[in-house]
Amino acid sequence: MRILHIIATLNPEAGGPVESVRVLLSYGPIGYVGEVVTLDDPEAPFLRDFSFPVHALGPTRTVYGFNSKLLPWLIKNRGRFDGVVVNGLWQYCGFAAWRALAGNTPYVVFTHGMLDPYFKYAFPLKHLKKWLYWVPAEYRILRDAYRVLFTSTAEKRLAEQSFWLHRWTPYVVPYGAKNPPDKPSEILKEAFYEKCPEVRGKRFLLFLGRIHKKKGCDMLIQAFSKVASKDPELELVMAGPDQQQWTATLQTMAKKLGIAHRVHWPGMITGDGKWGAFYASEVFVLPSHQENFGIAVAESLGCAKPVLLADKVNIAEDIAHDGAGLMEQDTLDGTIRLLDRWIAMSQQEREAMSQRAYECFHRRYDMRENAIAIIRLFESATVHPEEPISANGKQ
Template identity: 45%
Template sequence: MKLLRVISTIDPRSGGPSEGARKIDAELLKLGHSIEVLTLDGPHEKFIAEYPTAVHALGPSSRGYRYNGRVVNWLKVNAHKYDAVIVNGIWQYHSFAVWRALSGIKAPYFVFSHGMLDPWFKYRYPIKHLKKWLYWPWAEYRVLRDANAVIFTCEEEKLLARKSFWLYKIKEAVTSYGTSTPPAGGEGFAAQFVVKYPELQGKRIVLFLGRIHEKKGCDLLLTSFAEVAKADERLHLVIAGPDKSGLGEHLRDIARRLGVDQRILWTGMLQGNEKWGAFHSAEVFCLPSHQENFGIAVAEALACGKPVLISNKVNIWREIENDNVGFIDDASIAGTTRNLRRWLSMRSDDYREMCVRARRSFDERFHIRGAAERLVEIITEAK
């Protein structure tokens, strides 16, 4: 099968959708399928050449909505070359452009919503939600209504998506999601990571890895860490991720005010072996998000055999609970603190057993190969 992925950006700094697309596309190639990418990025960006498949970069595009007048014409000329089009994300021009280009010729297309229909956004940003209502009926609603399927990465995301807009009529499909197997040599990566950051030598590391963004709950984690850090002077928090929102300085102020700034390492974005070194050197991964569609970093932590401490707003929390590979609580200071304390109170044997279950959970639920196979199945059944 020959597929075209349409996505606003494949910049790794943009978070889960671009990372998930990269991993799935690599697996699709292994399964014998052909896939190309259409993106609104500029053609000279470094990450374009690093993508595992052919990329058609039509940028630069205008900021915000990322309008790009070249996309519709490109699709009208080239869409017939592909068996199906896969759209990653909504609320930016690329999804509306696909609808404009393909609706007249009835070419099959499928949409990953990536949690962008979660009702949390409606309550957290009511003014922005009102603005979305102004173009929902004539834009995104039509994009989703006319898609051969709207694909959700877990059952929880599908159920939540039904609550954001009353004008809602789509064909639903659910697939697994996740990441690929980490490279071998985890202990070596961990050792290299500690060499680079010697202040971590002999520490018990709590890892947060993801975008520094309001919805991720980093402020909750800082406050909770300050509370539990009193119990063990070896505890150290690593916060790794890009800060495109400018929230980092505010979080550093919180850490200084709480008196734990010397026990927190801010690494910026980590990639490659350095990222895997962070996972392998940590005891647990913590993600107290207010809203999280899936959480690829959760799957990455499990792949490294690390228990996860997450909020019940991370949509795969039921799977984590069923597999007993971490602790789940509210997206609050109290809930995050309880998660940290549950981990700290574990016996060594129980912790080691949870680590074994974590890797097993990844293999059975969250390996990206299953997501790629299921995607092909959805496309085949719905066309």
């Protein structure tokens, strides 16, 4: 099955959607093969290491991502693909796909959490602007898609709260991450220590993701300052890209709270270094105010590392139910409780939770199942179009 992914950028700093595309297109042996069209500059250095064809039509200068090459390219090439996956909302990629593909080639839209009502309340002016685009464009893109993909029933339910005008055919797909590399964990740890040598031989909590306000980074630093005296040997690693230029403010906060020497900022970590960070850590922490999934959460579980999550991470309840991590509210008090509960656990309890984390990943979050689900979707679209598929993926 040949599938095209449309995505605005393949820059790894853009977060989870980029990683999901990379992982999905690595499953050639199960019949999931394809290509990517993106609005990146073809000379961008991050495009050099992909193992699948990438058609970079940029550079594109605007936030909306208008590109005069995209629509003609899609019309010319749509016949080569069994189906198309549009990754994300609110950009020209989706509009061009709708114009080129509706009534011709089946396409699905992967929302990647971009319909969460959190954004409506956190950024009301932006939401008002989105209404102006929703009625003539985005609503129609979703309405005419073969399926609109969500990573959990919680995300699917929340999406219906963002705009009162909505009608689409939802589909919940299994989601997750790729298995850790088949390399000794000590080699992977060394790759991480090269990026963050100051925590070699130390115990630390790991935050790995964008340094972004919605991720609750400020709450995590404040919470750590409240519990630091209870476990003097515990450190905190804040790893990830900073597109909002927020790190300096957070570092000042840590200094004022007297914990700057115990908080470390290695920046963005990829490849073996990223996996080494999971293996070297004691536990992964994500006190996010909004997270439709969180690929780093699944990656941590795949490394047999428990996770401490805010309740606004849509998969937190399932993970807590499995005993693979802890969940509290996305508040300062909730984040303090997360850290307190972890510190209070015995070594035996932590080891048992690590085993459950590993089992949880393989039961729930192996990305191969996502690839299989998308293949079946497009097979149904082209072979049995008269048989509708429910939101749970059953005919």
